[in-house]
Structure formats: C-alpha cells, structure tokens
Amino acid sequence: LDEGLAILDGLWSGEPFGFAGEHHTVHGAHFRPRALQQPRIPVWVAGRWPHKRPFRRAARWDGLFPLFDGYGAGEMPPPALLAEAVAYTRALREGGGPLDVALESVSAGEDRAADAALAAEYEAAGLTWWIEALGWFRGPLELMRERVRRGPPRA
Numbered sequence: 752l753d754e755g756l757a758i759l760d761g762l763w764s765g766e767p768f769g770f771a772g773e774h775h776t777v778h779g780a781h782f783r784p785r786a787l788q789q790p791r792i793p794v795w796v797a798g799r800w801p802h803k804r805p806f807r808r809a810a811r812w813d814g815l816f817p818l819f820d821g822y823g824a825g826e827m828p829p830p831a832l833l834a835e836a837v838a839y840t841r842a843l844r845e846g847g848g849p850l851d852v853a854l855e856s857v858s859a860g861e862d863r864a865a866d867a868a869l870a871a872e873y874e875a876a877g878l879t880w881w882i883e884a885l886g887w888f889r890g891p892l893e894l895m896r897e898r899v900r901r902g903p904p905r906a
Contacts, residue, residue: 752808753808754770754772754773754774754775755775756794756796756808756812757770757772758770758775758777759791759794760791760794761777761780762777762780762782763782763785763786763791763792764782764785764791765781765782765783765784765785765786766781767779767780767781768780768781768782793812793813793814793851794812794813794814795809795812795813795814795815795816795851795853796808796809796812796814796815796816797815797816797817797818798815798816798817798818799817799818799819799820800817800818800819800820800828800832800835800836801820801836803839806836806839806840806843807840807843809840809850810840810841810842810843810844810845810850811844811845813850813851814850814851814852814853814879814880815836815837815840815850815851815852815853816853816854817833817836817837817852817854819832819833819836824884824886824888825857825884825886825888825889826857827854827855827856827857827873830872830873830875830876831876833852833854833873833876833877833878834875834876834877837850837852837876837877837878838877841877850877850879851879851880852877852878852879852880853878853879853880853882854873854878854880854881854882855882855884856870856873856878856881856882856883856884856904857883857884857889858870858881858883858898858904860897860898860901860904863901863904863905866904866905867904867905869904870903870904870905881903881904883898883899883903883904885898885899
C-alpha cells in the first residue's frame with residue numbers, strides 16, 4: 752500500500768515519473784493533465800482503530816477515514832473515541848498541517864437542532880467531513896432521498 756500511494760503521488764505530479772520498489776515498478780509514466788488540486792488530489796487513508804499502523808500511514812497523507820471496532824453500519828463511535836484516533840494521528844504529522852477527518856455518520860434528519868448539536872460534538876473531536884450513511888440499514892430508497900433533500904446536519 753505504501754508503494755502504491757507513492758506511485759499515485761508521483762503520477763499525479765504531472766511530471767515524468769518512474770518508481771522501483773520491492774513490489775511495484777513504473778517506467779516512463781507521465782499523467783497529463785496535472786491535477787488541479789495541489790500538491791495532489793487529497794489522499795485519505797482508512798484504518799480500524801485501535802490498530803495503529805493505518806493511522807501512522809494517514810499521518811503522512813492528507814486525511815483519515817477511521818473505522819472503529821465494535822461499531823457497524825449505521826453506528827457512530829462516541830466523539831471521545833474519534834478524538835483519541837485523531838489526536839494520535841495528528842501527533843505523528845510532520846509540520847502539523849491540516850488533516851481531513853471523515854466519518855460515516857448518522858443523523859436523525861428530522862430534528863435539525865439535535866443533528867446540529869451532534870455534528871458539533873464530532874467537529875470538536877476533529878471531524879471535518881460528515882458522510883451521511885445511507886445504506887440499506889437506514890430504510891427504503893424514498894426515505895433516503897428525503898434525508899438527502901433535507902441537507903447536512905446543521906441548524
């Protein structure tokens with residue numbers, strides 16, 4: 752995975768690129784056009800907390816998409832658990848730059864004030880991207896369409 756991410760980074764540079772690693776080799780590649788986002792398209796690394804290796808990897812990239820043992824589809828971890836994973840990852844970042852933190856999240860959608868308060872708790876824990884979970888476990892398609900129409904969880 753680390754070699755694959757290094758290759759993506761090199762290819763997205765827009766410059767001629769080569770790579771020779773233990774698992775992968777790239778010769779004379781040149782991706783054009785260069786990505787508009789710089790230094791590259793953001794790379795978010797997923798990992799299951801409390802397993803530390805993916806979080807060490809995420810610290811070297813642009814973002815973190817944490818998953819948590821004991822929490823399945825449609826279940827959010829407590830904000831304190833998210834804060835623990837975010838703090839660990841941020842402590843390993845060289846230069847302390849920004850870190851995107853995305854979490855599959857579940858809002859009620861009907862009580863806007865309660866949803867805003869819930870989102871604020873996770874934002875305080877380090878969340879920067881609320882990704883509303885809209886899987887089969889949330890109900891029928893029309894219910895999910897209505898949830899999308901209501902928009903993000905804010906007052």
